[in-house]
Amino acid sequence: MRMDLILEILDVPGQLVSVLSPLGDLGANLVTVIHQRENKNEKGMVPIQLTLEGERENLNAVIEKYKEMNLSIIEIDGVVRKEYFSTILYGHIIDTDVRDTVDKINAVEGLVVSALQFKLEGELASTALLTIEMDVGKREYAYEKVMEIAKEKDFLVIDEV
Amino acid sequence: MDECKLVILGFGAVGQGFARAVLMKKEFIKEKYGVGLKIVAVADSSSSAICADGLAEEELLKSKAISGKVGSYPDCGSDLTGTDLLDAVDYDILIEATPTNIQTAEPAKSLTLKAFAHGKDVVTSNKGHLALFYKELIEAKEAAGVEFKFEASVGGAMPIINLCQENLASCGISSIKGILNGTTNYILSRMTSEGTSYENTLNEAQHLGIAETDPTQDVEGIDAACKVVILANSVLGIDATYSDVEVRGISNVTLEAIELAKEEGYYVKLIGEVSKNNLKVSPRLVKQNSQFAIDGTLNLATVTTDLADEITVMGKGAGSLETASAMLSDLISIIKNK
Numbered sequence: 001m002r003m004d005l006i007l008e009i010l011d012v013p014g015q016l017v018s019v020l021s022p023l024g025d026l027g028a029n030l031v032t033v034i035h036q037r038e039n040k041n042e043k044g045m046v047p048i049q050l051t052l053e054g055e056r057e058n059l060n061a062v063i064e065k066y067k068e069m070n071l072s073i074i075e076i077d078g079v080v081r082k083e084y085f086s087t088i089l090y091g092h093i094i095d096t097d098v099r100d101t102v103d104k105i106n107a108v109e110g111l112v113v114s115a116l117q118f119k120l121e122g123e124l125a126s127t128a129l130l131t132i133e134m135d136v137g138k139r140e141y142a143y144e145k146v147m148e149i150a151k152e153k154d155f156l157v158i159d160e161v
Numbered sequence: 162m163d164e165c166k167l168v169i170l171g172f173g174a175v176g177q178g179f180a181r182a183v184l185m186k187k188e189f190i191k192e193k194y195g196v197g198l199k200i201v202a203v204a205d206s207s208s209s210a211i212c213a214d215g216l217a218e219e220e221l222l223k224s225k226a227i228s229g230k231v232g233s234y235p236d237c238g239s240d241l242t243g244t245d246l247l248d249a250v251d252y253d254i255l256i257e258a259t260p261t262n263i264q265t266a267e268p269a270k271s272l273t274l275k276a277f278a279h280g281k282d283v284v285t286s287n288k289g290h291l292a293l294f295y296k297e298l299i300e301a302k303e304a305a306g307v308e309f310k311f312e313a314s315v316g317g318a319m320p321i322i323n324l325c326q327e328n329l330a331s332c333g334i335s336s337i338k339g340i341l342n343g344t345t346n347y348i349l350s351r352m353t354s355e356g357t358s359y360e361n362t363l364n365e366a367q368h369l370g371i372a373e374t375d376p377t378q379d380v381e382g383i384d385a386a387c388k389v390v391i392l393a394n395s396v397l398g399i400d401a402t403y404s405d406v407e408v409r410g411i412s413n414v415t416l417e418a419i420e421l422a423k424e425e426g427y428y429v430k431l432i433g434e435v436s437k438n439n440l441k442v443s444p445r446l447v448k449q450n451s452q453f454a455i456d457g458t459l460n461l462a463t464v465t466t467d468l469a470d471e472i473t474v475m476g477k478g479a480g481s482l483e484t485a486s487a488m489l490s491d492l493i494s495i496i497k498n499k
Contacts, residue, residue: 088421119421121417126417127417158445159443160447161338161451
């Protein structure tokens with residue numbers, strides 16, 4: 001089977017080689033590689049597009065290897081490797097400084113609050129739906145952070161399955 | 162085995178449903194498996210009917226309907242109930258359908274242990290004893306060398322325990338997530354579709370007989386938590402008991418939360434989750450296009466496995482004949498192995 005990957009690497013010498021060198025040992029064949037150094041993204045990283053061929057377990061081994069090397073995988077077969085996690089918070093959202101709630105989440109590496117919706121009920125408690133964008137695999141992390149804040153500020157949480 | 166003598170203990174909705182199911186299916190079972198089912202004793206909380214030659218299912222149901230006591234069965238009425246009855250009659254399999262008791266697990270626990278002590282198999286729909294004393298019961302069953310089946314205790318008619326233990330025997334199961342309580346799913350579905358408050362919707366559910374007069378077990382997540390414990394033990398092999406489950410019910414879910422979720426493409430559902438790191442019941446957001454977006458009193462479970470990936474089952478989580486179907490299937494599987 002084939003697999004298309006988009007990775008991000010730092011623009012320093014030797015990076016492309018380090019991405020390609022594990023392939024042979026892991027039993028994956030390189031079909032195409034597109035690497036344009038001048039195409040930096042907003043983070044200053046260079047995207048590399050790879051098409052690999054091999055058995056499923058070999059291709060999975062490549063992904064595991066890349067994760068081990070701390071390479072950031074942006075897309076696998078056209079699927080963006082970002083996760084979204086939504087959660088409802090109910091309580092004194094505004095009184096307990098909503099800005100601070102958002103800042104606390106944003107301060108965690110790999111987590112960004114990407115949307116926030118409110119329903120206000122006068123002076124009483126209010127309901128908010130918070131969406132967090134995160135790198136794949138950070139979900140537990142995001143959940144723990146939200147629960148920590150909820151505990152501190154006495155919010156009820158309805159988290160996403 | 163060409164005849165199987167049954168004792169039914171507990172003759173409420175489930176026990177009566179079982180008698181009806183036997184009535185409807187006994188010819189079929191006789192023909193297909195060569196075993197004649199014979200109900201030799203039935204007890205409710207205060208009376209019983211006993212007859213070694215077999216009791217007629219229609220008559221049992223009629224007696225119970227007319228007087229409220231199964232002991233009014235013509236010529237076969239008795240005061241014997243519970244473990245005394247089990248000591249007094251000759252039977253092969255106990256059909257245990259007494260009400261769930263999450264405080265003491267009685268009378269289900271004593272009845273089950275008594276049947277094991279007699280060397281008899283047990284089919285149950287009860288959750289209390291499984292949620293509180295799973296390990297003890299399984300050890301007693303193994304020591305006695307008998308069968309103990311409890312498919313009906315989780316998800317009513319929906320197959321989940323046998324599905325995981327038998328049909329998915331090749332797979333390692335890492336988690337089960339599901340809607341394990343029909344009453345709360347009904348209330349949340351109605352709040353979502355009608356925009357009514359929690360209190361009003363609960364009242365409506367009580368009028369329709371979907372919620373009980375004391376709805377605590379359902380709305381506070383206790384019933385779902387019992388099922389989480391049973392699945393944790395029987396499917397994932399986690400040695401857990403009721404107190405290990407983190408439980409939050411739906412009584413503090415506001416209409417605002419449901420509406421906000423709906424606007425953003427979600428529904429709020431009471432989800433039971435079973436995995437190595439998580440035993441919990443809580444209101445959760447589910448995507449409107451996901452399998453969890455089911456309405457009414459339906460139950461659903463998604464099993465995550467290593468080889469087969471995800472498997473989802475859905476079905477009626479309650480109802481007298483529906484729950485009895487799971488018990489009768491358990492009974493057939495015991496008969497087949499004899």
